[in-house]
Amino acid sequence: MENFHQPVLLDQVIHYLAPKSNQNFVDCTLGGGGYSKAILNKLGEKGKILAFDLDNLAIANAKLKLKPAIENNQLYLVHENFKNLSAIVKKYFTADTKFDGIVFDLGLSSAQLEDQARGFSFKLAGAPLAMNFGEPIIETAENIINSWDIKYLSKIFKDYGEDKFAYKIALAIADERKINRIVTTGQLVKIITNAIPKRFQDKRIHPATRIFQALRLAVNQELENLGDVLPQAVSLLKPGGKLAIISYHSLEDRIVKQYFKKAAKDCLCPPAMPICQCDHRAEIKILTRKVLRPTEEEVLKNPRSRSAKLRVAKKI
Numbered sequence: 001m002e003n004f005h006q007p008v009l010l011d012q013v014i015h016y017l018a019p020k021s022n023q024n025f026v027d028c029t030l031g032g033g034g035y036s037k038a039i040l041n042k043l044g045e046k047g048k049i050l051a052f053d054l055d056n057l058a059i060a061n062a063k064l065k066l067k068p069a070i071e072n073n074q075l076y077l078v079h080e081n082f083k084n085l086s087a088i089v090k091k092y093f094t095a096d097t098k099f100d101g102i103v104f105d106l107g108l109s110s111a112q113l114e115d116q117a118r119g120f121s122f123k124l125a126g127a128p129l130a131m132n133f134g135e136p137i138i139e140t141a142e143n144i145i146n147s148w149d150i151k152y153l154s155k156i157f158k159d160y161g162e163d164k165f166a167y168k169i170a171l172a173i174a175d176e177r178k179i180n181r182i183v184t185t186g187q188l189v190k191i192i193t194n195a196i197p198k199r200f201q202d203k204r205i206h207p208a209t210r211i212f213q214a215l216r217l218a219v220n221q222e223l224e225n226l227g228d229v230l231p232q233a234v235s236l237l238k239p240g241g242k243l244a245i246i247s248y249h250s251l252e253d254r255i256v257k258q259y260f261k262k263a264a265k266d267c268l269c270p271p272a273m274p275i276c277q278c279d280h281r282a283e284i285k286i287l288t289r290k291v292l293r294p295t296e297e298e299v300l301k302n303p304r305s306r307s308a309k310l311r312v313a314k315k316i
């Protein structure tokens with residue numbers, strides 16, 4: 001796992017977070033530890049990082065890779081969902097602690113994608129339909145595929161996967177599961193491929209891509225977790241502290257964009273209201289007026305970075 005994951009937009013993230021000696025950070029998505037390591041390098045001897053991951057393998061790997069920082073009480077690794085950010089912070093820091101920066105690099109790591117046992121990749125045919133980031137396992141792709149009503153299957157395929165054939169694929173799954181339980185990635189890929197007429201199959205993108213992505217988002221409740229954590233993250237920043245978020249899916253980016261827009265406004269009253277009644281005050285200033293994307297050079301070196309979008313805000 002160690003060298004598997006190439007951190008995406010690392011220079012830009014470090015540029016915006018600008019970590020300095022003795023500051024405190026939260027890395028909400030540890031993964032291969034790329035961001036935590038780069039931040040640690042700038043923190044001197046007293047700065048600290050609290051790093052989250054749901055994946056026990058990511059935590060175990062970081063325990064080896066970043067051992068000196070753990071021994072020096074600079075890195076706290078927590079096997080937790082970042083949606084519990086505020087509660088977990090209280091366990092490790094004093095109640096009034098505020099941070100200099102908080103970073104999210106959403107989605108899954110290359111190590112998870114390439115792990116045959118996890119079922120994230122439609123390219124690994126014999127894998128179980130799990131798709132969990134880690135424990136606790138609340139849902140599995142196998143359960144969704146074999147038990148959800150056609151209506152709900154089709155809704156996630158359409159909403160999360162933006163797949164034009166969402167209903168047709170849901171119908172094909174429902175037909176197949178009457179005969180056989182669908183338990184492997186290979187079975188699912190075959191059903192999807194057969195459900196989409198050949199002439200509509202896009203040559204550039206595998207027909208299963210969107211459905212696998214939709215299932216992953218649903219299994220891990222990724223959009224819900226993101227929506228829950230954003231206000232917690234903003235409230236945990238010091239004035240001047242930065243919040244950097246990298247997303248890989250248009251719906252994730254929309255949640256971040258809309259949240260930033262709202263949190264950066266002084267008044268949220270409808271425009272027709274002559275006097276402000278809401279008393280809402282801007283909490284952040286948006287630093288990335290336009291979303292930041294990886295350079296062509298980065299995409300060439302690391303194709304998985306191609307859909308990355310970085311947004312950064314500063315606490316007022």
Ligand SMILES: C[S@@+](CC[C@H](N)C(=O)[O-])C[C@H]1O[C@@H](n2cnc3c(N)ncnc32)[C@H](O)[C@@H]1O
Pocket residue numbers: 005006007008028029030031032033034035052053054055058080081082083105106107108109133134225
């Ligand atoms: C894209 S990787 C992060 C890679 C990391 N920035 C690096 O440079 O190595 C995302 C990681 O976040 C974890 N993750 C996703 N959602 C999570 C959540 N709600 N709580 C905790 N960890 C989560 C995944 O398990 C995965 O290891």
